[in-house]
Each structure stands twice: as C-alpha cells, then as structure tokens.
Amino acid sequence: xxxxxxxxxxxxxxxxxxxxxxxxxxxxxxxxxxxxxxxxxxxxxxxxxxxxxxxxxxxxxxxxxxxxxxxxxxxxxxxxxxxxxxxxxxxxxxxxxxxxxxxxxxxxxxxxxx
Amino acid sequence: xxxxxxxxxxxxxxxxxxxxxxxxxxxxxxxxxxxxxxxxxxxxxxxxxxxxxxxxxxxxxxxxxxxxxxxxxxxxxxxxxxxxxxxxxxxxxxxxxxxxxxxxxxxxxxxxxx
Numbered sequence: 001x002x003x004x005x006x007x008x009x010x011x012x013x014x015x016x017x018x019x020x021x022x023x024x025x026x027x028x029x030x031x032x033x034x035x036x037x038x039x040x041x042x043x044x045x046x047x048x049x050x051x052x053x054x055x056x057x058x059x060x061x062x063x064x065x066x067x068x069x070x071x072x073x074x075x076x077x078x079x080x081x082x083x084x085x086x087x088x089x090x091x092x093x094x095x096x097x098x099x100x101x102x103x104x105x106x107x108x109x110x111x112x113x114x
Numbered sequence: 115x116x117x118x119x120x121x122x123x124x125x126x127x128x129x130x131x132x133x134x135x136x137x138x139x140x141x142x143x144x145x146x147x148x149x150x151x152x153x154x155x156x157x158x159x160x161x162x163x164x165x166x167x168x169x170x171x172x173x174x175x176x177x178x179x180x181x182x183x184x185x186x187x188x189x190x191x192x193x194x195x196x197x198x199x200x201x202x203x204x205x206x207x208x209x210x211x212x213x214x215x216x217x218x219x220x221x222x223x224x225x226x227x228x
Contacts, residue, residue, distance in 0.1 A: 034216065043219040044217075051214045090157070100170070104157045105156050107154075107155070107156050
C-alpha cells in the first residue's frame with residue numbers, strides 16, 4: 001500500500017538559515033510526488049512536484065525538493081528561510097493503480113524565528 | 115480567476131442527521147477530489163471524479179458516505195446518519211486532468227456533529 005511519512009512534527013529554524021522538511025514514501029512503481037503548504041485560515045497551496053527527469057525540482061517561493069529514489073525520499077528545502085515561511089507543510093504521493101488516489105503525510109509545522 | 119469554492123464553510127448538525135456539502139471546482143477542471151482532514155492530520159483521500167464518473171471511491175469510509183458529480187462540474191458529498199466521528203474539515207480540490215497535475219484546494223467545510 002502507498003504511504004507517506006513525515007518524521008518531524010515540527011521544524012524550528014532561524015530566519016536566514018537553510019531549512020529542510022523531510023519526507024519518505026513507500027509505493028511500488030514510479031510515484032508522482034508533491035509538496036503543499038497550508039497557511040493559517042487558508043486552503044492548501046501547491047508548492048512543487050516531481051514527475052520525472054531532474055531529481056532537483058524548483059517550486060514556488062524559493063522552495064526546492066530533491067527526489068532520491070534509492071532512499072525513497074523527497075525532502076523539501078530552502079536555502080534561506082523567511083519568517084513568512086512559517087506554515088504547515090504536507091508531502092503527498094500519487095500512484096496509478098487504476099485511479100489516481102493521492103496519499104498525504106501527516107504534515108510538518110515549520111516555525112521560522114526572526 | 116475564481117478558485118475552488120465550498121459551501122457551507124461551517125456546518126453544525128446533530129447525530130443521525132443527513133448533510134450535503136457542495137464543491138464548485140475551477141472552470142474547465144475535469145478531475146475533482148474530496149478529502150477529509152482531522153485535527154493534526156493530513157488530508158485523507160475519500161473519492162475522486164474524472165468527469166462525471168467516480169474513478170476511485172476507495173477512500174469512502176462506509177456506505178453512509180456518497181458523492182455525485184452529475185454534470186461534470188459541481189460535486190456534492192452526502193453523509194447519511196451522521197456520527198460524531200464524522201466531525202472534520204472536508205476539503206475539495208480540482209485539477210485540469212488527473213495524473214501528474216497539481217490540485218487546487220478549496221477552503222473546506224468544517225463539519226461538527228453534536
């Protein structure tokens with residue numbers, strides 16, 4: 001069965017420092033991988049996706065993610081965190097099994113301190 | 115342009131009652147998804163439509179839950195004989211196509227079953 005793990009409930013980082021939010025997945029075959037962000041009182045917003053090709057994908061707001069097939073990971077990164085990046089981040093995997101069911105991780109709350 | 119809208123934004127009902135939750139996707143989006151999000155959890159897949167048909171309804175928890183999309187646009191999630199455990203935020207999302215397309219989420223309907 002498909003699954004997504006976000007091992008950290010919360011990540012704390014100082015403004016200006018690099019940030020990493022971890023995600024690992026379990027799925028047979030080739031996955032489609034996504035990151036979404038949820039700001040308070042707002043809906044989930046798409047950040048970036050990996051479908052195929054270059055393992056490093058770039059997305060919105062300066063975020064990027066690296067697909068590592070051998071480690072089945074898709075960690076979200078940003079070289080320099082901003083206070084405004086503080087939000088809830090969700091990793092998601094989609095796999096074709098006759099349909100395109102999407103499985104989300106439990107989420108990681110990012111706190112960026114000024 | 116207009117995003118995904120959901121009505122009502124909040125719904126309070128009593129145990130045993132019937133409720134309907136509505137989703138208006140982005141115009142032209144053929145795929146529509148329903149999720150349920152409980153506090154502290156990621157979105158849990160319920161069902162997705164490709165056009166008018168339910169392409170994957172494997173996430174519906176039991177036969178009290180049903181969803182329709184009769185004209186391939188607006189969708190309604192119907193819950194019969196509501197239980198307290200049904201209390202959650204119900205999210206709707208749409209995408210241009212299923213597969214590798216990113217999903218655009220609505221603000222959700224917060225359902226409280228007393």
